[in-house]
Amino acid sequence: MAYVIAVLNQKGGAGKTTVATNLATAYARRGRRVLLADSDPQGTARNWRSAGPNSGDHGKAFPDVVGADTAEAVQTVTGPEVAAAFDVVVIDGPPGVSKGGPGEVTVAALKAADLVLIPVRPSGADLWATSDLAELVRARQDATGTPDAAFVVMQADSRTNVAKEIGGALEELGLPALDARCGFRVAYTKALGKGLAVEDVKPGGKAAGEIEAILDEIETRFHA
Numbered sequence: 345m346a347y348v349i350a351v352l353n354q355k356g357g358a359g360k361t362t363v364a365t366n367l368a369t370a371y372a373r374r375g376r377r378v379l380l381a382d383s384d385p386q387g388t389a390r391n392w393r394s395a396g397p398n399s400g401d402h403g404k405a406f407p408d409v410v411g412a413d414t415a416e417a418v419q420t421v422t423g424p425e426v427a428a429a430f431d432v433v434v435i436d437g438p439p440g441v442s443k444g445g446p447g448e449v450t451v452a453a454l455k456a457a458d459l460v461l462i463p464v465r466p467s468g469a470d471l472w473a474t475s476d477l478a479e480l481v482r483a484r485q486d487a488t489g490t491p492d493a494a495f496v497v498m499q500a501d502s503r504t505n506v507a508k509e510i511g512g513a514l515e516e517l518g519l520p521a522l523d524a525r526c527g528f529r530v531a532y533t534k535a536l537g538k539g540l541a542v543e544d545v546k547p548g549g550k551a552a553g554e555i556e557a558i559l560d561e562i563e564t565r566f567h568a
């Protein structure tokens with residue numbers, strides 16, 4: 345059965361596609377069969393893959409990327425046929441809310457997920473914007489025992505202790521944060537624009553190390 349990771353946050357610019365593309369690629373390079381399901385109608389993850397090299401030329405693995413921007417499509421890409429063909433499905437979540445709460449594609453992804461990752465920038469406005477989603481995740485956990493869930497702090501500035509302060513603010517939202525975080529690094533933006541992983545942009549660099557740390561933490565903490 346494929347392990348389903350949904351990268352969700354209704355707020356645009358939170359870092360969903362950054363996390364989803366880099367995690368999916370890192371899993372693929374660990375030898376997993378990975379499907380990256382792009383549930384953003386803007387198709388950023390699909391554009392990312394189209395801009396990238398083909399795996400044969402590049403010599404390094406990439407995930408398969410497919411569009412899944414309806415609730416039904418999310419169910420299909422996490423359903424039994426796909427689950428049998430892949431080890432990991434990463435869903436790159438859509439922005440936007442409906443009727444004041446997370447939209448139906450976000451809800452479908454949440455229901456299909458083994459693990460929900462919520463990338464969030466360390467600012468009050470960004471945190472407030474995630475409270476509906478955090479509440480929805482906790483309600484589902486209370487009702488069904490799944491999915492696991494964690495915040496991923498994005499664009500953390502190591503020069504200030506904002507990251508520390510935000511730790512407490514995140515706890516108030518009732519979900520844990522990964523110890524592994526992503527700093528504010530140009531490599532993330534470059535990689536997204538070129539259809540690459542941060543590892544390709546700066547091999548062995550800090551951003552690549554951050555992605556590896558996220559993967560390691562997921563594997564030891566949630567998906568042993």
Ligand SMILES: Nc1ncnc2c1ncn2[C@@H]1O[C@H](COP(=O)(O)OP(=O)(O)O)[C@@H](O)[C@H]1O
Pocket residue numbers: 353355356357358359360361362363388439498499500526527528529530532533534536
């Ligand atoms: N850790 C980071 N450091 C620097 N830039 C980042 C980082 N994370 C995301 N970005 C940039 O922020 C923008 C929004 O990120 P993106 O992943 O597309 O967000 P979302 O998918 O949630 O809308 C992109 O231009 C991306 O390159």
Ligand SMILES: [Mg+2]
Pocket residue numbers: 360361362384388436437
């Ligand atoms: Mg996106």
